[in-house]
Amino acid sequence: MVLSISSHAIAPAAVLRGEGAWQGALSNISALCFRPLLLGRSRATFSLRDALASDLVGAGLAPQRAELQFDCCEDDLQRLMHEASDCDAVVAAGGGKVLDAGKLLAHRLGLPCITVPLSAATCAGWTALSNVYSTQGAFQGDVALERCPELLVFDHSLVRQAPTRTLASGIADALAKWYEASVSSSDSSDGLVQQAVQMARVLRDQLLIDGPLALQDPNSAAWARTAEACALTAGVMGGLGGARCRTVAAHAVHNGLTQLQACHHVLHGEKVGFGILVQLRLEERLGGNRLAGQAHRQLLPLMRQLQLPVSLDDLGLSAASLSDLREVCAFACREGSDLHHLPFAVTPGALLEALVGAAEPIPAVP
Structure with missing residues (x-):
């Protein structure tokens, strides 16, 4: 009899959801890292990311800020790998492209990944998959990751602010x-x-x-x-x-x-x-x-x-x-x-x- 073995990355290791989930997650994030890379992109969410960075500092962490210039693409990923060289986790806060880039970056660097969706436009904060695009925004392919994020924080009060x-x-x-x-x-x-x-x-x-x-x-x-x-x-x-x-x-x-x-x-x-x-x-x-x-x-x-x-x-x-x-x-x-x-x-x-x-x-x- 031939055994068929399959591997599944089904869910993040931990999910915090509901009103105020971000504040509740700070202790979880502190247990995972000290100097996370806080990754974002959209100008529309810049003030939200400012608040997240302040909260991380208030929790005793030393976050480093970084932003995507394009969609999740190789040019950005190569640059971010250098910027994150002294970081010990990736906190990706934004839409699907940001979450995909954060997951793939963490995967390549062997770091814990924390996803913080700022909208409910995709399920990218959950999955062990990243879509890669060109600098012009054209889809190129997807990359299967070894695991889902270590932590997903779905704070209703943050997501509700999205269009x-x-x-x-x-x-x-x-x-x-x-x-x-x-x-x-x-x-x-x-x-x-x-x-x-x-x-x-x-x-x-x-x-x-x-x-x-x-x-x-x-x-x-x-x-x-x-x-x-x-x-x-x-x-x-x-x-x-x-x-x-x-x-x-x-x-x-x-x-x-x-x-x-x-x-x-x-x-x-x-x-x-x-x-x-x-x-x-x-x-x-x-x-x-x-x-x-x-x-x-x-x-x-x-x-x-x-x-x-x-x-x-x-x-x-x-x-x-x-x-x-x-x-x-x-x-x-x-x-x-x-x-x-x-x-x-x-x-x-x-x-x-x-x-x-x-x-x-x-x-x-x-």
Whole structure:
């Protein structure tokens, strides 16, 4: 009998969540390090990071400040490795790109990593994975890490200060867990994969109910459930079920769209949400899946309600040339792309048709 052994990095070693979680985490951080590198990027969160740095000093630590100049890219990482040479941990505070860079930096330096999401736009604070981009913001590939962060601090009072748009983007990114995992892994005989797929289904159902309510009232229980679902729970599926439960066509479309400068202002989850609509069209047209048409009809009005992009025009690509769109499709369909986790072949031409028609209603079949 041949034993099949698999390795899983499922969750951070510790997670502190709720109102005031950051203050509660200071003793945990002090137990992990003395001179952490406090990594950030956005001007919008500069004052928040100032406060975090002051709190670290007040806790008896000697933080060193550093900032990304680009997305999570090699140029920044090489520079930061020198800047962090005398640090004993990385505290990454910000959005997904900052969290990814902090995790990868800590991985390369062999240091503890503490993630402090300042929005609920992605589950990057949870996962053992980092996406790497060019200095122009074009997706290049992902890097699997040995472990999830040592500590994740999800302070509701910090996250609540993020623009509402970031939570809507997080909802789209988290919804993709079901639409991607269900098509790529639902027939797996692996018990953990099956359980990850069913968790993604429950996550989708919760977001369909709570998502609109969360955006209406950031002080509601629905907001807390939704924010934690996007930033925390969504990270579990990939760790439990593996790469096939993480990304399929929706994320492949995102990766292709990042190759165009014209839509770099669009958030990660917004591109992924658009990619879900594209994937459902591919499933319905190429895979003959009638349920995909039903899912498209259910999802399209929700995305419009959440003010998420559902068309190329919404993405800022109304003036994109056919050559630009073909570049997107060629990248999304390249060898090794997550798009090929679909149970049928997709050509760049078929993908282009689905991109253009993403927002077109799929008629119900009697």
